Amino acid sequence: MxxxxxxxxxxxxxNLIDSLIKDxxxxxxxxxxxxxxxxREIKVANLKNALxxxxxxxxELDILDRINLTNLFLDSCPDIVIHLAAxxxxxxxxxxxxxxxxxxxxxxxxxxxxxxxxxSKKMIFASSSSVYGNCKDVPFREDMNVDNxxxxxxxxxxxxxxxxxxxxxxxxxxxxxxxxxTVYGPRQRPDLAIHKFTKSIFRHEEIPLYGYxxxxxxxxxxxxxIKGIKKSIELLKGYEILNLGGSKPISLEYLVNxxxxxxxxxxxxKFLPIQDGDLLQTYAxxxxxxxxxxxxxxxEFEEGIIDFVNWxxxxxHV
Numbered sequence: 549m550x551x552x553x554x555x556x557x558x559x560x561x562x563n564l565i566d567s568l569i570k571d572x573x574x575x576x577x578x579x580x581x582x583x584x585x586x587x588r589e590i591k592v593a594n595l596k597n598a599l600x601x602x603x604x605x606x607x608e609l610d611i612l613d614r615i616n617l618t619n620l621f622l623d624s625c626p627d628i629v630i631h632l633a634a635x636x637x638x639x640x641x642x643x644x645x646x647x648x649x650x651x652x653x654x655x656x657x658x659x660x661x662x663x664x665x666x667x668s669k670k671m672i673f674a675s676s677s678s679v680y681g682n683c684k685d686v687p688f689r690e691d692m693n694v695d696n697x698x699x700x701x702x703x704x705x706x707x708x709x710x711x712x713x714x715x716x717x718x719x720x721x722x723x724x725x726x727x728x729x730t731v732y733g734p735r736q737r738p739d740l741a742i743h744k745f746t747k748s749i750f751r752h753e754e755i756p757l758y759g760y761x762x763x764x765x766x767x768x769x770x771x772x773x774i775k776g777i778k779k780s781i782e783l784l785k786g787y788e789i790l791n792l793g794g795s796k797p798i799s800l801e802y803l804v805n806x807x808x809x810x811x812x813x814x815x816x817x818k819f820l821p822i823q824d825g826d827l828l829q830t831y832a833x834x835x836x837x838x839x840x841x842x843x844x845x846x847x848e849f850e851e852g853i854i855d856f857v858n859w860x861x862x863x864x865h866v
Contacts, residue, residue, distance in 0.1 A: 549573065549574050549575070549627045549628065549781075550576075550577070550624065550626045550627045550628075551568065551574050551575070551576050551577070551626060551627065551630060551781070552576075552577045552578075552579070552620075552621070552624060552626035552628075552629045552630070552668075553565060553576060553577070553578050553579070553629075553630045553632060554579050554580070554611055554629070554631050554632055554633035554659060555579075555631075555632035555633035555634065555674075556579055556580045556595070556606065556632075557578070557582065557592070557594050557595050558580065558591065558594070558632060558633075558737070559594070559731070559735045559736055559737050559770070560632055560674070560728075560731060560770065560773060560774075561580070561594075561630075561632045561633075562591075562594035562595055562597075562598070562735060563733070563734070563735060563774055564774055564777055565578060565595075565598045565604065566597050567774050567778065568778075569597075569598060569601050569604060574603065576598075576604045576605070577604075577605050577606075577607070577620075577624050577626065578595070578598070578604065578606045578607070579606070579607045579608075579609040579611075579617075579620070579633070580606075580608065580609075580633070581608065581609060581610035581611070581633075582608065583651075585635070585636060585637065585640070585739070586737060586738050586739060587738075590738065594735055607620060611633050611651070611655035611656075611658050611659055612650060612651065612654065612658065614661070614662075617658055617659070617662050618658075618661070618662045618665055618666070620662075621662040621663065621665065621666035621668060622665065622666050625666055625667070625668065626666075626668050627668070627670065628668075628670045628671070628672065628781060628784065629659065629663060629668060629670065629671045629672070630671075630674075630777065630781075631656065631659050631671055631672065631673050631674060633651070633655065633659075634655075634674065634704075634705075634708075635647060635648045635651040635701070635704075636701070636737065636739075637739055638678060638699045638701045638702070638825045638826065639823060639824075639825055639826075640701075640739075641700040641701035641704070642700060642824060642825050645700035648700050648701055648704050649700065649707075652701070652704035652705065652707070652708060653704050653707045653708060653711070656673070656707075656708045656712075657711055659671075660711060660712070660715045660721075663715070664715065664719055664721075669719075669720070669721050670722045670723070670784050671712065671722070671723045671724075672723075672724050672777060672780050672781070672784065673708060673712050673723060673724070673725045673726070674726060674728060675705050675708065675709055675725045675726060675727045675728070676701070676702065676705045676727060677728065677729040677766065677791070677793065677827075677830045677832065678697070678699060678701060678702035678705060678830075679694045679697060679702050679705050679706045679709070679727065680692065680827070680830065681694065681697050681698045681702060681827070682696075682827055682828055686797075686829065686831040687795065687831040687832055687833035688791065688830065688831055688832055688833060689791075689833045689836075690727070690789045690790065690791060690833075690836055694706055698824075698825055698827070699824075699825035701825075709789060712725055712787070713787055716787040717787075722784050722786060723784075723787050723788075724780045724784055724787075725787075725788070725789045725790070726777065726780065726790055726792050727789065727790065727791045727792065727832075728768065728773060729765075729766040729767070729768045729791065729830055729832045730765040730766060730767045730768060730793075730830060731767075731768050731769075731770055731773050732767050732768070732769060732770065732852065732853075732856060733769050733770030733771065733852060733855060733856055733859075734770065734855065734859035735770070735859075736770075736856065741765075741800070741803065742767075742803065742807075742853070742856060743856075743860070745804055745807055746807055746811070746856070746857060746860050747864070748815070748816075749807055749808070749814075749815050750811065750813065750860075750864070752813075752816065753816065754816045754817075754818050755804060755815050755816060755817055755818065756818050756820050757800050757801060757804065757817055757818065757819050757820065758800075758821065758823050758826060759800065759821070759822035759826065759828070760819045760820070760822075761799065761801030761804070761817070761819055762799055762800070762801065763799070763826060763827070763828055763829060764797035764798060764799050764800070764828070764829040764830070764831070765797060765800075765829070766794050766795060766796065766798075766829075766830045766831050766832050767794055767803075767849055767852070768792060768794045768832075769794070769845070769847035769852040769855070771846070771847055772794070772843075772845040775843070775846075776790075776792040776837065776841060779841040779842060779843060783840065788836075788840060790836055790841065791834050792832070792834070792843065793830070793831075793832025793834055793845070794845045795831070795832050795833070795834050795845065796849060797829055797830065798849055804817060806849075806850065806853055807853065810853060810854055810857050811857060
C-alpha cells in the first residue's frame with residue numbers, strides 16, 4: 549500500500565511515519581514545507597529515523613504549490629492520503645488569520661483536487677477538538693453543532709471538514725476526519741503547553757497559567773493517536789468524523805503540579821485571565837471511535853508525562 553503523508557516532518561507526521569516503517573508493509577511518501585512557525589532543525593531531526601529507509605521518500609513541497617503537488621500525486625498515485633499539514637496554533641491564528649485560511653482551507657482544497665485528478669480515493673484528514681468552541685455540553689460528541697468556532701484556526705479546521713464531505717459526496721472518496729484532542733508526547737511542538745512548561749521549569753522561568761490555571765484539556769498521548777490513525781487506514785470507508793481523545797480532562801494547574809513532581813523542581817507560576825480564542829475545556833466522547841475503530845486510549849496521563857519529560861531531558865541536554 550502506498551501512503552502519502554502531508555506535514556510529514558511535524559510532531560504527529562514523523563511519529564506516524566516511524567510507526568508505519570516498522571510495520572514494513574507500506575511505501576510512504578512524505579511532504580513538508582518546513583513552515584517557519586518553529587525551527588526547521590527540529591523538523592529535520594524528526595525525520596532522522598525515516599530518511600534513508602528504503603520504504604520512505606521525502607519531498608520538500610508546499611501544499612499551496614498546486615502544480616507541483618498535483619504532479620507528485622500523478623507520479624505517485626497514492627492509495628491513501630493522510631493530510632496532517634496545517635498552520636497550527638489557536639493564538640497565532642488570531643494574529644494571522646489570512647495565512648491560516650490560505651494553508652488550512654485552500655491547501656486542503658489543493659490536496660483534494662490533486663486526489664481527484666490522480667484518482668486517489670481515500671483520505672484521513674487531521675481535524676481538531678477546537679472546532680467545538682465553548683460547547684457547554686460535555687463530553688463533546690461528533691453530532692454536536694460546531695457552527696460557533698472562537699478562533700480562525702478552529703474555523704479553518706471546520707471548513708476543512710466541510711470540503712472533505714463535499715469531495716466524498718461528489719467523487720465518492722472515502723474520508724475520515726479525525727478530531728485530535730491536545731496531542732502530547734515525544735517530539736511535541738515547542739509552542740504547546742506541556743513542552744513550554746517543561747522547558748520553563750528546567751530554566752527557572754515564569755509559567756503563565758491563563759484562565760487562572762482552571763482551564764481543562766483532554767490530553768491524548770501520541771501513541772494512542774497513532775493507533776487511531778492506523779486503525780483508520782485499515783477501516784477507511786465512507787465519510788466519518790471521529791474524536792480521538794483521552795476522555796479524561798486535566799486542569800492546567802494539575803499539569804504544572806505533576807511536572808513539578810516528576811522533575812523535582814519548583815515552577816514559577818503566574819496566574820492570568822483566559823486569552824481570546826482559548827477554550828475553557830475540551831472533553832472527548834470517544835464512543836463512536838470505539839465502535840468504528842475499536843479505539844481505546846491506553847496511556848494514562850501521568851505515565852505519558854513521565855514519557856515526555858524523559859524524552860525532553862534526553863534531547864535538551866538537561
